[in-house]
Amino acid sequence: MGTALRVRRAGNPSENQDGSSFLLRDLVARLNARGITAGGGRVQSGNQTAFKTFLLGGIASTSATLVLLHAQNQDTYTQIKRVTDLGAHRTICAVGSKITYFAEAQQVQSAGFQNQHLDNLALKFNFKNGGRNHIFADSNYLQAQLGGQIELTRLLCLVRTLLTQRLAQLPGSQASPVSLQAPTRTYRTFPAQCDFRLADKRYEPNSNALHSPTKTNYSRSSRIYRPWSLSVLLPGSKIPKINRQDQRMVLYLQSDCLLPSCSIEMDLVNLSLKNACRKRFWLSSELSML
Amino acid sequence: MQKEVLAVERAFNALTAKYNRTNVQLKLTFVVVGKRHNTRFFPKRNNETHGPPRNLNGNVRPGLFVNDIVTTPNDFNFYLQSHAAPNGTARSAHYHVLRDGMGFGGTANNRLADVTNFLCYSFPRALKGVSYVGPAYMADSLCERGRMYLRHWIPPTSFQLPADNNGAPWTNDAIQQWKTRKALDLSNNPDMWSQHYQHSDMPGSPKRHNPWHPRLDNTMFWI
Numbered sequence: 216m217g218t219a220l221r222v223r224r225a226g227n228p229s230e231n232q233d234g235s236s237f238l239l240r241d242l243v244a245r246l247n248a249r250g251i252t253a254g255g256g257r258v259q260s261g262n263q264t265a266f267k268t269f270l271l272g273g274i275a276s277t278s279a280t281l282v283l284l285h286a287q288n289q290d291t292y293t294q295i296k297r298v299t300d301l302g303a304h305r306t307i308c309a310v311g312s313k314i315t316y317f318a319e320a321q322q323v324q325s326a327g328f329q330n331q332h333l334d335n336l337a338l339k340f341n342f343k344n345g346g347r348n349h350i351f352a353d354s355n356y357l358q359a360q361l362g363g364q365i366e367l368t369r370l371l372c373l374v375r376t377l378l379t380q381r382l383a384q385l386p387g388s389q390a391s392p393v394s395l396q397a398p399t400r401t402y403r404t405f406p407a408q409c410d411f412r413l414a415d416k417r418y419e420p421n422s423n424a425l426h427s428p429t430k431t432n433y434s435r436s437s438r439i440y441r442p443w444s445l446s447v448l449l450p451g452s453k454i455p456k457i458n459r460q461d462q463r464m465v466l467y468l469q470s471d472c473l474l475p476s477c478s479i480e481m482d483l484v485n486l487s488l489k490n491a492c493r494k495r496f497w498l499s500s501e502l503s504m505l
Numbered sequence: 506m507q508k509e510v511l512a513v514e515r516a517f518n519a520l521t522a523k524y525n526r527t528n529v530q531l532k533l534t535f536v537v538v539g540k541r542h543n544t545r546f547f548p549k550r551n552n553e554t555h556g557p558p559r560n561l562n563g564n565v566r567p568g569l570f571v572n573d574i575v576t577t578p579n580d581f582n583f584y585l586q587s588h589a590a591p592n593g594t595a596r597s598a599h600y601h602v603l604r605d606g607m608g609f610g611g612t613a614n615n616r617l618a619d620v621t622n623f624l625c626y627s628f629p630r631a632l633k634g635v636s637y638v639g640p641a642y643m644a645d646s647l648c649e650r651g652r653m654y655l656r657h658w659i660p661p662t663s664f665q666l667p668a669d670n671n672g673a674p675w676t677n678d679a680i681q682q683w684k685t686r687k688a689l690d691l692s693n694n695p696d697m698w699s700q701h702y703q704h705s706d707m708p709g710s711p712k713r714h715n716p717w718h719p720r721l722d723n724t725m726f727w728i
Binding site: 290292305 | 653
């Protein structure tokens with residue numbers, strides 16, 4: 216995936232006031248716990264030279280960088296994109312406070328909550344590194360519509376994940392394996408030296424923005440099935456047959472490609488399988504953090 | 506049709522001539538998609554709306570395909586609302602087919618609408634459907650990225666028209682030519698646009714105008 220780091224504007228209040236310092240260490244610690252090398256640091260975007268050095272330092276072994284912004288800011292965003300695109304580096308900018316909220320929500324394990332923000336972030340990482348995120352289950356239909364000249368099974372292809380060693384062998388796949396590196400410093404001591412302070416501004420869930428899987432998962436009028444969480448296939452398992460007659464598109468995330476050290480099996484056992492909703496939420500949010 | 510389709514055809518013909526495949530014909534379907542219209546669609550019954558539980562916001566569920574009554578008669582055009590709208594009022598995308606080279610055959614069938622809906626659900630950044638086709642979304646993102654490269658680096662008076670055009674009046678054609686020349690100068694300026702990468706490892710190769718690093722070429726880094 217990418218390197219977790221943080222960018223702050225100059226003149227902002229103290230470091231922990233928005234909780235994003237905790238967020239940074241939390242994210243790095245999660246990644247390290249998964250066997251993925253990750254590190255974080257922070258920089259102020261006012262200093263151009265330091266900014267560039269920080270963003271582009273150690274890029275030779277890094278595939279992508281996650282930049283946590285203090286707030287949405289077009290100036291900072293523009294600088295980051297210009298520096299990194301011209302320096303052959305992929306970045307994803309995210310507002311740290313939003314991830315803070317989701318990290319907290321994950322701790323309380325609110326059942327039925329869909330962690331769409333982090334899902335989309337994970338998809339973005341995958342795609343920027345040359346991955347393909349979608350598949351048409353009913354590719355025969357599309358092939359008939361488009362004239363039968365295109366190899367549709369590869370047009371929008373199954374399974375590209377955040378770590379792509381296996382998938383690089385797929386036909387049509389060009390991306391190199393993705394890795395995480397620390398540009399400056401790592402926080403390996405979490406949580407022993409972590410000072411956690413709650414954010415001053417709470418991000419309350421907007422009921423309009425939440426999605427109910429039972430209500431919106433399946434649209435009979437469009438005959439389209441929309442997956443609302445990432446399905447995890449354990450190592451060695453096969454892709455399940457799609458039973459739903461009208462199901463045309465489905466997205467999988469293959470865990471054996473995702474996690475080389477693969478501690479996910481153990482975690483699955485520890486899950487409470489009684490609550491399917493909670494289980495899916497857990498999978499969705501945990502994978503997105505990776 | 507006068508510029509873009511011609512450019513696509515010209516590029517395709519150049520390719521077929523290059524590889525001696527001139528018998529291959531280009532089947533191009535050219536569709537214009539827009540959302541800035543004043544047409545809105547609403548369901549008749551509550552249970553047809555889309556929204557979170559107990560919060561029926563009055564929008565239709567995704568997958569609405571309208572090919573009659575409110576569309577332009579005798580033209581190949583339709584409305585398709587492919588996205589779920591949890592907030593506000595949904596705007597359906599209006600697709601107007603200017604050339605049907607692939608033979609979708611009008612709105613009497615829903616073949617093109619189906620393909621369009623598929624493409625809306627294949628936008629790689631989301632698990633859900635987006636409001637218009639994914640390729641158009643991606644192209645939009647790339648254009649936006651191009652503007653970002655210039656935002657802080659281009660001098661503010663770069664595209665300010667000089668008062669004097671060497672004694673000639675500023676006609677529309679002259680202004681257009683001046684802008685084209687200016688843009689070309691800009692793209693050749695290593696400080697502004699194409700900074701490092703001149704294919705130095707390949708002497709004699711054409712000059713590269715993409716500003717980003719060549720290592721990013723095969724991926725959609727701008728998404």
